[in-house]
Amino acid sequence: MKTRTESDSMGELEVPAEALWGAQTQRAVNNFPISGQPMPEAFIRSLGRVKLACARANHALGLMDAEHANAIINAAEKVIAGEVADHFPIDVYQTGSGTSTNMNANEVIAHLAARAGHDEIHPNDHVNMSQSSNDVIPTTIQVSGCLGVQDDLLPALEYLEKSIRARAEALSETVKTGRTHLMDAMPVTFGQELGAWASQIAACRARLSSVLERLRKLPQGGTAVGTGINAPAEFGAEVARHLSTLTGFSFESAENKFEGIAAQDGAVELSGQMKTLAAVLMKMANDLRWMNSGPLAGLGEIELESLQPGSSIMPGKVNPVIPEATCMVAARVIGNDATITVGGQSGNFQLNVMLPVIGATLLESIQLLTNVSRLLADKAIATFKVREDNIKAALDRNPILVTALNRVIGYEKGAATAKQAYKEGRPIIDVAMETTGMSREELEKLLDPLGLARGGVQE
Secondary structure (H helix, E strand, O other): OOOEOOOOOEEEEOOOOOOOOOOOHHHHHHHHOOOOOOOOOOHHHHHHHHHHHHHHHHOOOOOOOOHHHHHHHHHHHHHHOOOOOOHHOOOOOOOOOOOHHHHHHHHHHHHHHOOOOOOOOOOOHHHHHOHHHHHHHHHHHHHHHHHHHHHHHHHHHHHHHHHHHHHHHHHOOOOEEEEEEOOOOOOOEEHHHHHHHHHHHHHHHHHHHHHHHHHHEEEOOOOOOOOOOOOOOOOOHHHHHHHHHHHOOOEEEEHHHHHHOOHHHHHHHHHHHHHHHHHHHHHHHHHHHHHHOOOOOOOOOOOOOOOEOOOOOOOOOHHHHHHHHHHHHHHHHHHHHHHHHHHOOOEOOOOOOHHHHHHHHHHHHHHHHHHHHHHHHHHHHHHEEEHHHHHHHHHHHEEEEEEEEHHHHHHHHHHHHHHHHHOOOOHHHHHHHHHHHHHHHHHHHHHHHHHHHOOOOOO
């Protein structure tokens, strides 16, 4: 491989000839051959946005002339557009401050500026002006997290919720056997069952939106430890203003920048809310798997869309692949939350030292939840078919319907009636006629499944 010689404060080393990065990036590539996973593209794009906003702020505050600022802005736009994504090779598992990734961006932008005729642009002196890795990387975590939730995850959840509510409305009078402890219970409608899921998703959307109120307050301008050394007092607010214009998201400068550099509480909170969402999605997915189970020896209440063969040895077998994928995503997000929680408490005095893994893991959770929410909506919720025959047969045999007679015959007689129906395998209404002396007409009124799903006959 052809190389060129680059140098930094530690000396010279060889860099691939066509690489846009310099010596500090190459040292990190050499030092951290750990996972082969570079920082996510969404993170790098947001880092480009931060660099662009900083250049505009430096120019607006009179620290940088228009020519230098525009050279950096033009180069940063290529980073934002993903045109130079291959030139950000540093592993997620690197220096805990993310200094390597910050310098990677500084070097790439400086090299792009040099190719455009501005070889005087220096990675530290110009691209990193008024900044430190210690405020740039936390700011980038927050920017990328806010944009990922606002632009991707929340719309996906809104789409999922609408899909669930549409099916709930369509099935509002389709009654099925309710279950508690996986055992037969009083009847509910599919509309009520799915309506509960929709409410859970709505609550998750509200929780995630609430987190953004805190995550949007950026520590940029705190520089090395939060004091703002080498940056004008107005720098943080100016950067936030330019980021807001650039992204359409309302960012603010944090009042206390020590907090945003020393801690990652916003990321931990966002991860916790995504863990809640993961638990909701896993519950929904497992309910779908149970309802779809069979088709002969399970519950067989619904039939999920057939998407692919389910076995390499059993012909004709079809499995609930989308709910299964959803459960795996949920498991991953729950695990990611543990990683982010440990990362969040790993701040020593004035700096958190697990920033890269926090940022990468947070964005992975956002992406996974976004994608699987839309899949669940399109290929499970919207397309499952109700097996009316199985549902009716189960309802007709369900002795728990006798609960509706408690106020008429009492708990003890109701229990005896239910046990007799179980033992003899007979419909509860036939046995109740014998044990209570009530007419079939009375019992049909009291034991009507749809009426019971709506709360029963009220006196």
